[in-house]
Amino acid sequence: MDRIRIRGGRPLEGTIAIGGAKNAALPLMTASLLTEETLTLTNLPRLADITTLQHLLVQHGVSMTIAGSEAGEERGHVVDLTARRIASTTAPYDLVRKMRASILVLGPLVARCGHARVSLPGGCAIGTRPVDLHLKGLEKLGATIELKTGYIEASAPKGLRGAEIVFPVVSVGATENLLMAATLAEGETTLVNAAREPEVADLANCLVAMGADIEGIGTDRIRVRGVKRLHGARHRVIPDRIETGTYLMAAAITGGSIRLEGADYGSIEAVAKVLEGAGVEITAFEGGVHVRRANGQLTGVDVMTEPFPGFPTDMQAQMMALMTMAEGAAMITETIFENRFMHVPELCRMGANINVHGSSAMVRGVSRLAGAPVMATDLRASVSLVVAGLAAEGETIVNRVYHLDRGYEHLEEKLAACGADIERLVAD
Ligand code: UD1
Numbered sequence: 001m002d003r004i005r006i007r008g009g010r011p012l013e014g015t016i017a018i019g020g021a022k023n024a025a026l027p028l029m030t031a032s033l034l035t036e037e038t039l040t041l042t043n044l045p046r047l048a049d050i051t052t053l054q055h056l057l058v059q060h061g062v063s064m065t066i067a068g069s070e071a072g073e074e075r076g077h078v079v080d081l082t083a084r085r086i087a088s089t090t091a092p093y094d095l096v097r098k099m100r101a102s103i104l105v106l107g108p109l110v111a112r113c114g115h116a117r118v119s120l121p122g123g124c125a126i127g128t129r130p131v132d133l134h135l136k137g138l139e140k141l142g143a144t145i146e147l148k149t150g151y152i153e154a155s156a157p158k159g160l161r162g163a164e165i166v167f168p169v170v171s172v173g174a175t176e177n178l179l180m181a182a183t184l185a186e187g188e189t190t191l192v193n194a195a196r197e198p199e200v201a202d203l204a205n206c207l208v209a210m211g212a213d214i215e216g217i218g219t220d221r222i223r224v225r226g227v228k229r230l231h232g233a234r235h236r237v238i239p240d241r242i243e244t245g246t247y248l249m250a251a252a253i254t255g256g257s258i259r260l261e262g263a264d265y266g267s268i269e270a271v272a273k274v275l276e277g278a279g280v281e282i283t284a285f286e287g288g289v290h291v292r293r294a295n296g297q298l299t300g301v302d303v304m305t306e307p308f309p310g311f312p313t314d315m316q317a318q319m320m321a322l323m324t325m326a327e328g329a330a331m332i333t334e335t336i337f338e339n340r341f342m343h344v345p346e347l348c349r350m351g352a353n354i355n356v357h358g359s360s361a362m363v364r365g366v367s368r369l370a371g372a373p374v375m376a377t378d379l380r381a382s383v384s385l386v387v388a389g390l391a392a393e394g395e396t397i398v399n400r401v402y403h404l405d406r407g408y409e410h411l412e413e414k415l416a417a418c419g420a421d422i423e424r425l426v427a428d
Helices: 022-034 048-060 100-113 132-140 172-183 198-209 241-254 265-277 313-323 343-349 379-391 402-407 411-416
Strands: 003-007 013-017 038-044 063-066 077-082 115-119 144-148 151-155 164-166 188-192 213-215 221-225 233-236 257-261 281-285 288-292 329-333 353-357 360-364 395-398 421-425
Touching (some): 003 379, 048 100, 048 402, 100 115, 132 144, 241 257, 241 313, 265 288, 313 360
Antiparallel strands (some): 063 077, 213 221
């Protein structure tokens, strides 16, 4: 298995291009199942999770042409997805277990074909992560749901019917699945307490381009009037706010200065405000964001994860890595997922001082971290170890790099171009 070696202590200076958002691209790709015409997605990131979903969609009958990069556009690639005919409405265990977001084929398949059989998902080892909200929502839309031998069997032979769905907790995936299903349901659907994440809005905008009738995009109350059919469209994936935030932390922990080209300030405002409180300067410019910590010590700040527009859970581990070297203490509270502190023991092995009490972690800043061999069991935890390694004295070896490849495109190249001493050690 590949590993990443980092020799820490160099301030990052330079420019990094931010790619298309993984968490926007995945639901957008599944939206191709809703129409027999071609959905063209541009600015798609090159990531292992995207490839995993491509394999799943191909077995459902989606034909895919990867058309290279957009003209005049270096970043991302362009993919045509055409689901002329659905070849199979079963999403098998072997493909679904690799990535939890595979559950997003459920809504589109039931809406278009009247039935679907999707394996219960696996994915990141963060908490129990149920899918009950997806299923209850589909039942509200008139589908019958049965769980049989590890599979969700959903059927609505006469089609779905619009309904009011009130989410008891905010769920990004359930909002996306039901939004897609509702576009082809008969009548009107209202999603109440819907997720407001930018990735949900990106999906809704793409569905509108495909002919869907949606109001309240970007709010917690989304109204969908079902249409008979959707058509093809061309849609550009939004920039990745979590990739952006991760490089903000990397620049901040090393005392560097980086321009993040293509980043969207509006989507990282909560993170920027917290970082400003910690002594990091963040400024938006036309087409990107600049981050700088030229002088001065980082200060500990308390953070609580929340649904958008609050501080994202997907930035919690990287923020904790940053706070390990701040002056004073920082209380980091995780409210979205249980068991999302797997990076804590690894950061402690690098010299961090962190105590976990239930869903909060008390981080007391230390003056130095020391490199160590480390590994993590999920994507964002792994990248937090890279962030820590960039500032640690000596050598850090991050094992299980496949987690990083799920969500970060050219991570080592992007950091090395800004002066980091980082390389991938390829397994024989
Ligand atoms: C998405 C993101 C993930 C991010 C998360 C929260 C993708 C591909 N993944 O995951 O990176 O960390 O949003 O911002 O976009 N819940 C239930 N029942 C359900 C569904 C969710 O109880 O049926 C709970 C979850 O256990 C969790 C909370 O709701 O406690 C939020 O989860 P959700 O927003 O659904 O996360 P995902 O869509 O899986």
